[in-house]
Amino acid sequence: GESVGLHLPTLSVQEGDNSIINCAYSNSASDYFIWYKQESGKGPQFIIDIRSNMDKRQGQRVTVLLNKTVKHLSLQIAATQPGDSAVYFCAEGEANSKLTFGKGITLSVRP
Amino acid sequence: GAGVSQSPRYKVAKRGQDVALRCDPISGHVSLFWYQQALGQGPEFLTYFQNEAQLDKSGLPSDRFFAERPEGSVSTLKIQRTQQEDSAVYLCASSSRGIGGNTIYFGEGSWLTVV
Numbered sequence: 001g002e003s004v005g006l007h008l009p010t011l012s013v014q015e016g017d018n019s020i021i022n023c024a025y026s027n028s029a030s031d032y033f034i035w036y037k038q039e040s041g042k043g044p045q046f047i048i049d050i051r052s053n054m055d056k057r058q059g060q061r062v063t064v065l066l067n068k069t070v071k072h073l074s075l076q077i078a079a080t081q082p083g084d085s086a087v088y089f090c091a092e093g094e095a096n097s098k099l100t101f102g103k104g105i106t107l108s109v110r111p
Numbered sequence: 112g113a114g115v116s117q118s119p120r121y122k123v124a125k126r127g128q129d130v131a132l133r134c135d136p137i138s139g140h141v142s143l144f145w146y147q148q149a150l151g152q153g154p155e156f157l158t159y160f161q162n163e164a165q166l167d168k169s170g171l172p173s174d175r176f177f178a179e180r181p182e183g184s185v186s187t188l189k190i191q192r193t194q195q196e197d198s199a200v201y202l203c204a205s206s207s208r209g210i211g212g213n214t215i216y217f218g219e220g221s222w223l224t225v226v
Binding site: 034036041042043044045046049089091098099100101102103104 | 115144146152153154155156159167169170202214215216217218219220
């Protein structure tokens with residue numbers, strides 16, 4: 001699989017490969033982190049979340065890793081499928097406060 | 112309802128016109144958020160309600176923007192004297208608790224174009 005930081009807006013992967021999408025967050029006080037997937041013309045769809053007292057959480061085909069030391073969040077997608085093609089956003093928040101979204105990365109899956 | 116519902120889905124407004132965007136959150140959800148998303152950008156926070164109380168409106172870009180949730184359920188975002196820079200997707204989201212609590216679910220958005 002490939003990895004990309006937020007300064008590279010597009011990630012292209014081969015169908016079946018693993019994808020890694022990275023995100024650097026800015027607020028050291030953030031204690032809640034979420035990954036959203038947004039398809040064209042639709043609202044953001046929740047993928048997976050993680051709280052600051054954890055460093056890894058797994059879902060179905062997805063894993064989120066949190067490194068609070070360097071304020072880095074990543075989303076790993078196993079066996080990427082064409083239906084995974086979308087824009088992915090990381091978001092961070094504090095208790096009783098707003099979510100702040102990153103700029104987003106486009107994931108393009110090659111058949 | 113099954114999800115967050117927003118209406119209208121698409122709105123074309125003439126510059127200077129007032130618009131009202133409606134959000135029906137998931138039934139029983141205490142928290143409601145409004146976000147603005149410009150083309151090619153991530154959502155930007157506008158305002159947050161817990162029940163009928165507007166706890167944070169720091170993201171509203173000007174006094175032309177006003178949001179309400181009088182009975183702690185349905186919310187309306189009103190934009191007065193619309194301008195071209197108001198063209199964006201307006202997203203509503205809800206959760207059963209506040210940030211750091213339960214999952215925040217988004218609606219499909221209201222697409223506003225000001226001409």
